[in-house]
Amino acid sequence: MTSQDAHRAVDAVWRMESARVVAGLVRMVGDVGLAEELAQDALLAALEQWPESGVPDNPGAWLMAVAKRRGIDHLRRDERLDRRHEQLAHELTTWEDTAEADVDAALDGEVGDDVLRLMFVSCHPALSTESRVALTLRLLGGLRTEEIARAFLVSEQAIAQRVVRAKRTLATLQVPFEVPEGPERAARLSSVLEVIYLVFNEGYAATAGDGWMRKDLCYEALRLGRLLAGLAPGEAEVHGLVALMELQTSRLAARTGPSGEPIALHEQNRGRWDPLHIRRGFEALLRARGAGGPLGPYVLQAAIAVCHAQARTAEQTDWAQIVALYELLARVLPTPVVQLNRAVALAMAHGPEAGLALADTLVTEPALKGYHRLPSVRGDLLARLGRHDEARREFERAADLTLNLPERAILLERAAACADTAEATPGTAVTLAEAASAFLARDDLDAATVRSYGQTMSRLRRGLGDDAPLVEVTATQVAEAFTAAWGSAAAATWNRHRGAVRSFSTWAAAQGRPTGDLAAGIDRRFEPRGRTRPVDPTRVQELWERPDIALRERALWLLLYESAAGVGAALALNVEDLDLAGMRGRVAAGRQRVDTGRGEVRAGRLGGDRGRGEAGDGVRWIQWRSGTAELIPQLIAGRRRGPLFLSDRRPGPGRPPAPGDLCPETGRRRLSYERAEYLFKQATGHTLDQLRAR
Amino acid sequence: MRFLMTTKAGVAAPDERVHVEMAAFVEEMMRAGVVLATGGLDPAGTHISASGGEITVTDGPFTEAKEAIVSFALVEVRSKEEAIEISRRFWKIVGDGEGDIQQVYGPED
Known part of the structure; x- marks a missing residue:
């Protein structure tokens, strides 16, 4: 090991152990400043000895033991040895006699509480605030003064002074080394959370300075947050903060472009979001909800971040839910910044007018004076409304206010685009067809998206006319064409086309050809949210075209797809219960008895079937369409009764099926649920439920 | 920084004590957010190779069983030294054996 390697190894151990060592020492000596000095002495000793002796088995206990010995030496040397010090020296000496095993135990158990007290x-x-941040990073994060200075872009001396001042204040006020109880606890805890989130945001916001050290601040804050969550597991807000930081961290790689320019959330490449952090964010939020209590600001902000993380594309974002969460957040955290974010959410959910109305009320807000995001948001909303002159002025104002150079460049570009559009004469207006072609010709869309958007655009062109000037297209016209085309389609289909329209509006605005929100007249439809994700429609289409699918499978899958009936109900169909002319089949009464035990579950699932009709007499029907109707006669093949879907083989002698599951004409049994699932899985990798869900 | 730590075949089967200590260690590391994912691997595995557009799949086990990776942990730490220190603690519990530590690069690196 070179001495530099050894140095780095000691450094790594120090960072992992220093919080526990310092916390344990503060409990013993009662003074943060002295405890830290002792701990630093121990670190120096480690730097001297470990390169020779190697890292001890329990480095934390080693550091602690040495720190304590140095403490005794220090106190004995001190000429102003007063009674307190004498007593302290005595305590330390006694403590020295305890075996190392006890030290271990102390480090594991009590010291956890000590770390919480230290926080x-x-x-x-x-x-x-700045002293709190510096002291926390130093004592709990184990960062050196120069590292903190580098991260916060201030001089080392400034950080050192903050730390010294902080220690002096703590000593003067004789702040007890304890976790406060009662009403004080909540206030003190929120001070801890504030410091951690501040560290995080210092890294995340990147108001100035270069990249890498800033990102480390995010990770440092996450570490502190997790540490706190482990020590105070009953506090919902602690888990909420961890969830929020995990989810924001998941976007670190996606939120800046190649030259450091910020990329807005809705334009980020979601494939670059880190799924491990997202998963940990979800888990932390679940722990927060598990801890109970009223919804605090961190839990609510994390819930909003979850909404974004759950949307696979920006268009699928559930903005109505986000607006609702912002309304709750504005109640517990009534700050102008929250209102500004709420305005953005409102604009996404209900159109730019709604967002602008709220944003306009914030213009006189003193707290937002000098905050570049207010003019930037207003500029965006004004541009979407076609008010380009005003938008340009707002973008220019925002560019003046931001300290981030790449962001300033983007804002100035947008201002210039607004100026161009404002000058352009209406005579050059493009047609809907031209705009649609240009929209689909973008090179940042994948093939599946182009196909899907293409469907939407061609229906709109048919509805509104290829020659309709883009500027004259209104949200009302779009809504009418939309309802005519997809009014009776499944919610997911409706929402997919709606997403395409919104994406088109956003694109047009960015091209300097604002249309307003063309989807303003189209409400998002509720999609049942289960664990079941529908099979992609294009994949379903490919499935019907595959030549290798047997008749029985083709008929079953098409029936499930067209009827959206439950798998169990479909398999339970009998030939004698079919109404071929009416393209429907009666669901067997008391099917659960026929269905050998597991039917209870499947019968329960039947309750949610959208494809079943219910006649007045309580008879339930599965209703299919022409695709299935074509295949069923071939499948029946002249049979008059018994199960519609039959297994390939006759049952073996050992496992006789229930009489209702046996075909009296062929001697074969009813196709089992397991077998049906297996065949579909083999062919497509999906489950039958996914085929049915749309 | 993320590192992938792997251990190779040849480690003695863990006794009760190792098992308990290991579980406590992994749990602590998980809670601290250091371990992102961990698990044991079937040493046999399946070998897959691509050459000139042709994909060849061969089921194990293979002769160089000693080289087979039998467990892994994906960790998130501040430095390579920290990863080494965690690995050191791991081997103190496990006993004799060998493994590797490799930095994992993500989209931001």
């Missing part, structure tokens, strides 16, 4: 002390509200 509360270093985030004490009596300290200035």
